[in-house]
């Protein structure tokens with residue numbers, strides 16, 4: 098996974114896959130591909146670098162015939178070296194089994210780490226999640242067609258209804274509108290869902306762990322406001338788009354007026370997932386435009402989702418200072434990111450993580466802000482949890498350094 102979508106038993110499978118991938122575009126903007134199968138034997142693939150809307154025109158989608166189809170949006174180099182998904186393909190090619198589920202189960206049992214995968218095996222659609230369940234994978238239905246996707250928002254966009262999460266370690270095989278196999282990997286682990294999905298990665302209209310991402314972010318903002326109850330400010334301004342709902346929550350809790358202080362250029366990709374530092378710097382400059390009327394002379398609570406390298410935040414603060422911000426109180430809707438992620442999110446090495454390398458006072462100076470507040474880790478967990486998903490079921494390793502599975506040099 099970066100973003101994946103699959104549908105079966107549908108005459109317009111490729112069209113629905115296209116719509117699903119458009120909805121999941123935020124999970125990877127470098128390249129995309131769709132594969133279909135129209136006779137149980139032959140696979141048809143189209144893939145290219147670029148955005149989904151650039152790659153797939155109607156003419157191409159019409160060539161992807163068949164009632165079963167899978168698609169992928171990909172961050173070119175989210176994994177540090179090369180495509181690890183290729184390793185999975187080789188394992189599957191060598192795997193033996195009495196059924197499609199058995200074959201996939203035997204192949205992925207050799208893997209360690211984070212994966213959510215979907216396959217076409219002949220006419221069958223297969224989904225599998227690693228035993229910790231780091232990354233999301235959801236099951237939905239549109240009429241007689243089952244859908245598997247990274248996020249519920251993609252099921253919604255394809256006109257379907259969410260049924261349930263694929264469970265950690267579950268292998269689910271679907272054919273002709275029926276679940277024909279539902280088995281589990283032998284290795285059992287305690288669930289450790291990536292909490293960064295709620296903080297940043299997933300769409301706000303998606304539901305994760307039975308809680309809407311939007312509501313989790315609003316709650317994060319409310320907790321931040323409680324932590325900063327003595328702050329004196331005129332307005333709360335989000336860094337768009339991921340800071341918006343936390344800023345809304347902050348405003349509701351504190352009574353400080355919510356204001357849109359930036360216009361975001363939606364035609365430029367998310368800075369966090371652009372691959373090179375140079376590219377990140379260029380896109381950060383192109384992306385946000387301040388509204389001077391709103392900012393000038395004001396004491397501002399500025400809300401962003403997370404602080405990773407600190408370079409983008411430094412630029413955003415400068416933009417606000419340049420148009421007359423009087424005070425900037427910077428608040429993050431997650432704790433300091435102090436450890437790299439080895440489970441598929443492209444956080445940099447420790448020496449590039451500002452919170453791992455500098456004290457809060459040093460960061461405050463580096464960013465040129467009047468105060469700096471991170472969401473307390475327990476408040477973050479509480480904001481994301483539900484009755485069904487308690488705080489022990491989250492991976493928070495990039496915030497607390499506690500990795501659920503053993504990290505080796507490999």
Ligand code: SF4
Nearest residue numbers: 291438440492494495
């Ligand atoms: S280390 Fe961080 S980003 Fe990676 S899976 Fe855990 S919480 Fe998510």
